[in-house]
Amino acid sequence: MQTINFTKLQDTSLCIYKFNYPNYGLVNYYNYDFKNVLVPSKIQQSSFNNDVLKQDITKESKILDITGITGCFDDNITTDFHAQFPLFFINRNTIKIPSKIEYVLRKYTSKKILKEIHSDVEVAVELCLLFSTQLVSTYYERLEDPTFEGWKSLRAEYLRDFLSFNSLTYKKVITALEQANSKGAILECDYNSIIGEKNFNYRLGEPYIGKGIVSYQLKTNVAKNLLNKHYLRILNKSETNPIFKNLISFYGDVTLPTIDQIKKEGDRLIRLKHKTKKGKIIKKLGKHSRSYFKDSQKYSFVEDSIEIFNYLTSNGLMIPEVGNEKSGGRTVDSFTLMPSWIRRMIKIKSMTHVECDYSCLHPNIAIKLYGGSKSHLTHADLALVLDTNIDIVKVEHLSFFNKKIWQMKESPLFKYYEEQEPNLLRNIIAEKYDSEFKHKITSRRLFSMEVKIMTEVIVRLNTEDIYVGYVYDALLCHPKNADRVKEVMDCVILEHDIKTTAKLSNAPIVTKLNDTETNIEVVANKPIAIHKELMRIDARLINFSDRIKAMLKESESKGKVLNFVDAIIVFGVDDVITDRALIIYDEFNPQSKYVVESYYLN
Template structure:
């Protein structure tokens, strides 16, 4: 169940596309932006239709029609973000709705407002309510009706002093929380330095990127809409439209930046602001003193966090390594990794990545299965987000202490070029302190991936050096020396090493076994090194 004081919009992250994902990513439902607390976005024609057709029922909200109308508009403004999401349903927390619309005597009015908006006019309701709502499990969901979704948004300036006062209090509550969060505070310090492109400049840049064949991080084709409707494209779901992206940019920035907001335990405390929600190609156009910023991004962070959390054996995993060993296209591996560990167990099994992990990290997958089975499938992503936020918070604290401020995009930091070396060095150092073995990408591409050489393969009768082979199978120095001592040689035929592994595996079944632990994943890795 969502917090009493906050409810949030959830988004897909740095993919250039937004969607409502319940309890994953969190953003204040009131979407307050500093400093325009009296400015809201509402569906076109909503104010006119309320005033003209709903006067009688509006008096149940307030005897003053003007105040009643504005309280209904405040409610509707909570749904403005759904113009830019795939799902039009959005959960709204009851306590927040009460805080937004209550009278001075703390009277609950939001249920009466819902009645006004669901009753609507002779031409239909303003909103719909999800009938599947179960009290105690999540906030009730609402959506704008098609009539008002198609109408678009306009800006409205609230006039009632009482409503403005209430929004000011919510504003300062949210701002005070942001100041005490290291990531949010850092962002507030960064905002004063950055310059944004104009919508006209973005349209020209977008057209250029389309000609260059730009693909979003989620694998969608950047496309110029040119006033065409969705049905113009047979593969519309595989496209991200320049004009729509610019509208989203305007929604996120035109009335001031959103106050950065940290989520609750379900999102691991991930921070959401105007820039995490911005399409990445637009975010690339941000400048400081006329110079574009540069991004420092961890390589395959979540897979490597999963390996840490669930005692996997691999280290410094990259998307390129998985692509090379599976034959799956690198682009597809990156897209699959965005959601693989967040899926249900059945969803993971259907993923093209499952075979790779079941072969190389079978024990880790077993632990993930038991965790999801016991605590629900979202537990994996929640734990990974918490580790991610801990790492990024530590990095940002260290940088801020050196008077360096950055934009934050979950597992990446965007900084001035002059600070890139320091930011990357700090990120690489701190992540190792957290026990996660990956590093910042080199030149905006995965290290190793761009110059990855295929693994050397060995014939069964070929002599191999165990000092070269065993570290590739995740054995540490101590276990490597024990195995060499057990075989009584550091240079052996590959077939002898395989026989040794099989023998040790069989002996492990006995309680008095004191040899080196040989897991099925280690044997699988060894077999990968054998020529077919």
């Protein structure tokens, strides 16, 4: 495991931290004043330049290392987040750019057009490369979805600030990138915008889509300083955010997995036929191209996940960035963007972390905000009513409330909400018609409430010196703090009158494989005559954790026998189903003591 040692060197309002990378033999010092943005260190030889806003920085000055990333991978929802820069610096002034474009800019782009951007052609080229960093995320989105066409929304105001050499710089850069040449234009724009709803969309030209990502070392002071100005603006926005401040303290306890460990975990998950939260089967490309696989879209390739992991961590962890209103203020960092099966491998103070997340949070928030009638709604509830696989319900719930109305009607979940929650559905549809944000208003409100809840939880935990990782509606914590984290999460959600609870996962489980008679909890409900010989199990005691399923399958693959026994699953008076159940003991979720066979086999 790659350990990041994060040591506070002095206890003042100006926090000086030492970041030690054993694998790289590098020690850097970084000063952070939560009141006054970034203040370079005066200690050792690795101090950063004080005045990052100056244009005339000497060659000897060491500028903030900057890299770009956007998007989300594997099981995340929001994709409209802009670039961030590393918290732990390894390679200074390195950015990631799409492959081939530097060569084309230098060899095939008109020098006259480049000089319209800046009189120094080298500066002009690097400004074009800076723009291209904004499209790097589309490469990784394409890895996840080969049908993705590569379009990304970029606001004019954002681009103007990002390339703020002068107010017209970004337009001149776009002109240069759109120039036709024998290799093909680098950039395409749809030039279709709707005020309050849609910005111009941009994508790489066809010869450059999916061709890979390369590192580029910035050389000109103009480009370096523009990036520093841009990221200081981001840092200014984030520095007072409670989630941001919590994460700065949390990172010091984190140990990342090595590539060898990730590969071994990938092999293990392949043997178990493990699926991601989006329902994709984990698989290796090996020596094959994607075209070798008949339906490559149903797979999540280990090699792609490792490439994403390297992108997020090889140049250091990313400074957390607080999102805008569109994302409800969600915070994004290396861990939120990391493939979830790799994220599970990180350790906190040398211990496997425990994840505590809310069950079915957004549907239950929607019930609160839009006048629903149910309480403690679960994915299993919908799966039972719709007679469908619970995995389908989970995947659909990732995007159902963010869809356009016609898309919601085509979703397999629509029937449930139409029949079981007609008032909620009616209110959501009406708001989508009336709001200036159209169909996206629902997710804005759900994200905003989620962030409000998680912020309150984190603030309370921090007062107890408990610092946690953050992945939207989930927190990553040390095992000794797991029960307290769950307790605070349950308390806060209850105060908001949202009927759900937090659950613990990513902890080892112990299965009682050959003992189906002891410790059985029989629910005392009205007996059903035809099934009176079967044990009755309260549905609330059933464990639907994917982690549990994966570990049971691993046990079975090693020859252990899983003794499921006939049982009645009780959801309410006269509301029962028959299934087969297995007793388990989950150290961090002890109340969920049964696994049902129908879930295990699906």
